[in-house]
Amino acid sequence: MLTKRVIVCLDVRNRMVTKGVKFEGNVDVGDPVEMGAQYSRDGADELVFYDITASAEKRAIDIEMVKDIAKHVFIPFSVGGGVRNLEDMYDVLLAGAEKVSLNSLAVLNPTIISDGAKAFGRQCMVLGLDAKFVGVSEKFPSGYEVVIQGGRKPMGLDAVKWAKHAEDLGIGEICVNSIDADGTKQGYELNITGQLAQILTVPVIASGGAGTPAHICDLFAKTQADAALIASMVHFGTYSVQQIKADMLKSGLPVRMQR
Secondary structure, eight states, X not given: OOOOEEEEEEXXXXXXXXXXXXXXXXXXEEOHHHHHHHHHHHTOSEEEEEETTXXXXXXXXXXXXXXXXXXXXXXXXXXXXXXXXXXXXXXXXXXXXXXXXXXXXXXXXXXXXXXXXXXXXGGGEEEEXXXXXXXXXXXXXXXXXXXXXXXXXXEEEEHHHHHHHHHHHTOOEEEEEEXXXXXXXXXXXXXXXXXXXXXXXXXXXXXXXXXXXXXHHHHHHHSOOSEXXXXXXXXXXXXXXXXXXXXXXHTTOOOOOOO
């Protein structure tokens, strides 16, 4: 059985890691390079860095920051936010990232997925999918709508339909973030995560809402998700990555532990 991954997410704004609740009320937490290096040492399987205001501000990602991260982090990491075209993807990968995460750009220009997969391989392509519960309807059979630009712009797309289309275009992995659960520390939104993990063949990462190791164990017990994205529970020192993984191991989950 494949090990379940624990991925630490660092939302970056003005070169500082920041954290909010439901994409609002963000407070600065620390330096992304220092925090990334610490999580790497602490046993995180992967890291994700999001430049959370780049798309809304219509600017490129901070490539120098990506280079700094690559010098201090020795586990795979992906980068998203401010990726506007294939040249930006190339720059991010050349700077040291293993994967590029697309969100707003992919929704507005879906062909960028197939172009990126062809140029760099689908294993480098991650779809960041921000989903908000709107209720089941003919337009939204899953009950969830795709929202872009850091939760600011609803797109009228059903989340599951969009994820399936992205997979068909060549996306290699999908990270679904529940806007409703984000930062609440009340547990993952298992409904949308479960729907996606059941219908897709590419790995699904759950994001938004983790507050305790029990939430992570619950995610893997009740859905077919491949990985859990965490932020608040480690950013504020409540738990370490090793503590989380130890609890997962006790629950019988296959997990990679440090030697």
